[in-house]
Amino acid sequence: MVEKRKPIPVSEAVAAVMHYALSGSPETVALEESYGRYLGEDLIADHDVPHFDRSRYDGYAVRSQDLTTASPEHPVTLEVIEEIGAGFIASKEIKPFQTVRIMTGAQMPDQCDAAIMFELTEEYEKSGRKFIDIDRPIKSGSDLFHKGEDMKNGALLFPKGTYINPGICAVLATFGYASVKVMKKPRIGIFATGTELLDVDEPLVPGKIRNSNASMLQAQLRRAGAEPLYLGKLIDDFDVSYKAVSSALEDLDLLITSGGVSVGDFDYLPAIYKKLGAEVLFNKVAMRPGSVTTVAELNGKLLYGLSGNPSSCYVGFELLVRPVIKSLLASKDPHLKKIRAKFQGNFPANSFSRFIRSHLAYGNDGLEVVPVGADKPNMVSTLASSDALSVLPGGSNGFSKGDVIDVLLLESNEGSKWPW
Amino acid sequence: MVEKRKPIPVSEAVAAVMHYALSGSPETVALEESYGRYLGEDLIADHDVPHFDRSRYDGYAVRSQDLTTASPEHPVTLEVIEEIGAGFIASKEIKPFQTVRIMTGAQMPDQCDAAIMFELTEEYEKSGRKFIDIDRPIKSGSDLFHKGEDMKNGALLFPKGTYINPGICAVLATFGYASVKVMKKPRIGIFATGTELLDVDEPLVPGKIRNSNASMLQAQLRRAGAEPLYLGKLIDDFDVSYKAVSSALEDLDLLITSGGVSVGDFDYLPAIYKKLGAEVLFNKVAMRPGSVTTVAELNGKLLYGLSGNPSSCYVGFELLVRPVIKSLLASKDPHLKKIRAKFQGNFPANSFSRFIRSHLAYGNDGLEVVPVGADKPNMVSTLASSDALSVLPGGSNGFSKGDVIDVLLLESNEGSKWPW
Structure with a gap:
């Protein structure tokens, strides 16, 4: 009846998905379109800059x-x-x-x-x-x-995978790149599941809520550098859903579904994975929010079953999907940028690692990380005010105001290597 | 022959442009296109979330x-x-x-x-x-x-001008915004000037360099939330250039030219401003790089004459153009986000304020700001590695390693109020 699941540590879950994190391929775009993309090849100086005194x-x-x-x-x-x-x-x-x-x-x-x-x-x-x-x-x-004082002929200026900021655009222009090799945006599909979900333009009715995860995930995907494809809601019919998932996969780098992965009676995503022949890498992670995250693998492609709860979905994405996308974008630092800051909350001991929605404050006494409002998995409003996640590792004695902890930055173009 | 110019303090230059910083107008886009834009109206909850237990x-x-x-x-x-x-x-x-x-x-x-x-x-x-x-x-x-525990009916959730992050997208979806009022992207024109400039796709020849500022400014404009329109090079003919500037203005929120504003014999932009009837607000700012920045005003529209030197152009943009764009986007904090960090360089006293291209490092002992390479105004490579500007106010006794100074963040979606 009720399936027992064995939670694995966050680090093992990350390692499991990164095993399938491939490097993507490049494409060529006009220089004017390259801002915000990622270099698709090493950028090497082919002449001195300036090329004369x-x-x-x-x-x-x-x-x-x-x-x-x-x-x-x-x-x-x-x-x-x-x-x-x-x-x-x-x-x-x-x-x-x-x-x-x-x-x-x-x-x-x-x-x-x-x-x-x-x-x-x-x-x-x-x-x-x-x-x-x-x-x-x-x-x-x-x-x-002086000739060559800015950049020397032959120098490796910026490696493949570098985020293209305005300064890089200037360097590209200097070296004559009217068109630029950038990493292709990974194509990521999103299905929503849940009979309780209304489309965004539907009026509210008792028992139902509007689907906010699909819009949120599309924005998270754009922020991470990917191209989102919203594929609609999976309906409560196994065969129809199976066919939808199966055919969507062909054209995508990876597939995300939100909802349909907890132990509820109507959660049949695991059965779809099974029929596809996908190997389930894990179906529970020792973290909150996001513990019911399931990831399966089929022919090297990852299928993510993220929680239907907004913050569980959000955090599951940032920890487990983002680094795979950044790898497809050739990043050497695919994980969320990790820094240290003084925690401004109080949280009791927990066996699971917690990722608390937070705001990073640049205080006069250094960096402080402040939990944003109530930390419940259904909360949408707190996600909107968060630019960081406070990391409270599981199995500790709890965390108090003033403790210096790891913090993951949500809005940074920089990243971190593993382990954070 | 050589025009004497009176430099004004950076704060006066900023105040002068902000006097003309208007609020822009909203437009409606699909929710999927709203990520990265700015709210065009206050976002108010029209029902409790959740709307049932x-x-x-x-x-x-x-x-x-x-x-x-x-x-x-x-x-x-x-x-x-x-x-x-x-x-x-x-x-x-x-x-x-x-x-x-x-x-x-x-x-x-x-x-x-x-x-x-x-x-x-x-x-x-x-x-x-x-x-x-x-x-x-x-x-x-x-x-x-519980009903209403996330968001309460009638609450002002996020004010007009808020940057739309993935969490805001989720909130918008929750409240049924299939289309979203966002601030219109300010339309900003760019002219390049300089007989030494080659187009990006032209081969190098003695004495000439490729135009990198136009590409850089387009990316800076995109980063600031504006829509850049590159209008090409102004040629060395007063009448032709005058007509080009004059007719471009009609369709734009503001106009930038790079180059043509120093005291060189061929710098005739001041003459164009004069013939247009534009009032020159200032033509020299007590800052490095970017001291030769000129700004004029015509019927409430600003005409920026930024330096042709890449870093002077870059810094002039971030200090003097960005806050005007952010105001058009309804931001309450239009200036670059200011924080404090330990300076990791040594710079002598200078009568002008200096804005040193830098990298912000999250050290174990707190934030450190590290100057990036040589700090010459012609440098392009250092811009590409910078995510911050170290602020060294003019008239000081110089700055040494370990001094805690103001730092302006280049990649943050957050901003600061004036004065930093």
């Missing part, structure tokens, strides 16, 4: 050896023989005691080795020729951006 | 007053008169010493005030009727999710 200011390009004796009493006079705008190059050789006007970022003439700002000198005309007087020595290399 | 587990719904005398020696027998699946409601009145099987999440019958898990009892049949024995008293309210 550049003037740092609007001013004059000089030969420092002309100026060694310059002083306010005995300024050195240089003839201004031409002008180089940014993007142009010198047309003449610069001989001793000659100079050129040069704009910020313009390429230094070969014979010059330093620049001096407009503000430090003043141009004048004499007999139809232009001159400046310089009243100080200038060190070789002054006020230049 | 629900069973927390698969088990039996009971009347606690029937069980006050229950003990292992004298268990109380209850007749099981029906079964309520999740989504269904009781069809019969539950009389004293009767019970119903009830599934997780199902609506409690009116006469019952507590639930007991399957695991704590066992059903048996006698004379064709079903019974359970209960060997302990059950407190009224046990193992229920």
Whole structure:
């Protein structure tokens, strides 16, 4: 009647799913579409940046050896023989005691080795020729951006799997990537189960609630870098549901169902896994919320049966689905970013590990992690206010205000290696 | 020849642009498209959540007053008169010493005030009727999710301008928002200027570099929640450029140009502002990088002239453009999230405020902020590795390793009020 399940530790559950975490494949997108994606190949510099010495200011390009004796009493006079705008190059050789006007970022003439700002000198005309007087020595290399000082030809700049932030977009542009190899977004299907579920646009009726997990999971998938495909509700008919799950799998990297995995009479997802020939990796995890999480594997593809309770579903996703998605995105740190912070709650001992919805506060005395409202698995409102999970390992003596604990960040693009 | 400019403090520059920071307008999108957007109206609960008492587990719904005398020696027998699946409601009145099987999440019958898990009892049949024995008293309210315990009818849950995370998506679904009012993405135009700029897909030639700022700014705009429109390069012709800027403005919330604002001979953006009739709010800010940032205002619209140097452009954007965009998105905390951390660099005194590209490290002794590589304004590579800016206010005696300083977070969806 009531199936007895053996809970496995969270770490074993994570290890079990990571065993099937494959690396995904790349695709090519336009540079403008690459922000927020993940590099699909190592980014290697194919030239020095800058690829020539550049003037740092609007001013004059000089030969420092002309100026060694310059002083306010005995300024050195240089003839201004031409002008180089940014993007142009010198047309003449610069001989001793000659100079050129040069704009910020313009390429230094070969014979010059330093620049001096407009503000430090003043141009004048004499007999139809232009001159400046310089009243100080200038060190070789002054006020230049040097060839290769930003990035060196051949350097591995950012490895495959790096999150593409605005700075990476600038680097990609610098190296001429009008199109960019990025990791394909993993395609993840979602089924909801539960006869109590109304669609979002249906009016409320007694006994029923609206399906919030499907919308939440779609957003969690987007946050993790995946492409969600909501496949609708599985109806309370084994054969129909079996066929729906079976055919959906073909086109997906992995499949999530929410609900249908507890020990209730109408929970037939385990039977579907069985008929598919999928191996159930585990059907209970020693954690709260999310203990009834079930994961099965079929031909290397993972089938997740997440709890129908919103926070159990949410936490099960972040701990067990996210790292698999990040692996498909070639991340070397696929798990939630882990930090340490002072716990601001009080929780009794528990044999199961607890993941408390929390808010990270940057206090004056360091990081504090504050539980958000009531910690019941059905709560939706607290999920909306959470940006972190407080980790309270099972089997401890309980946790009190001020204890320094592990905290998992929900909104960070960074990640952690295992174990946290 | 060389224009003298009076630098204004960063705080005055921020105040000047925020004077023109308007609130934007909302639009309606499908719930599935709302993740990562900002609420376009206050989110108010229009019913209790849950809207009925629900069973927390698969088990039996009971009347606690029937069980006050229950003990292992004298268990109380209850007749099981029906079964309520999740989504269904009781069809019969539950009389004293009767019970119903009830599934997780199902609506409690009116006469019952507590639930007991399957695991704590066992059903048996006698004379064709079903019974359970209960060997302990059950407190009224046990193992229920109570009506309204998650969210109360009429409560203001999340104000307009709130960032829509996966938990907010779940709340929206719960309240039946198949479509969601979100703030319109501000439309921001970008012009690049600079004769030295090659397009991203052009081969390198002496004296020229590829345009990286346009790609960087597009990504920064997306990160801030705006819709970027890259309008191409302004060519070195005043009339053509004037017309391009003038006509672009009509369709945009604000306009950014990068380059063309320093004191170089070819920098004619100030002249364009003048001919447009725009009021220049400032043309130099006492900060590094980004000191040559110019902002003008025309009929309430801001025209930003950001530096052509990548990090000057980047920092100018984050300090002066981002808060205006966030205001258009109805944020109450439009400025970069400010925290405190231990500085891990050494920088000499400077009259200008410095914003050092940095990485935030969650050390065991608290937060540390580590400058990323060389801090020159032309550097692109360091931007890619930065997730924070170390704030070193001008006019100080310099900053050393271990000093606790302000840090601005670049990747946080949270923000700060002014002043940081």
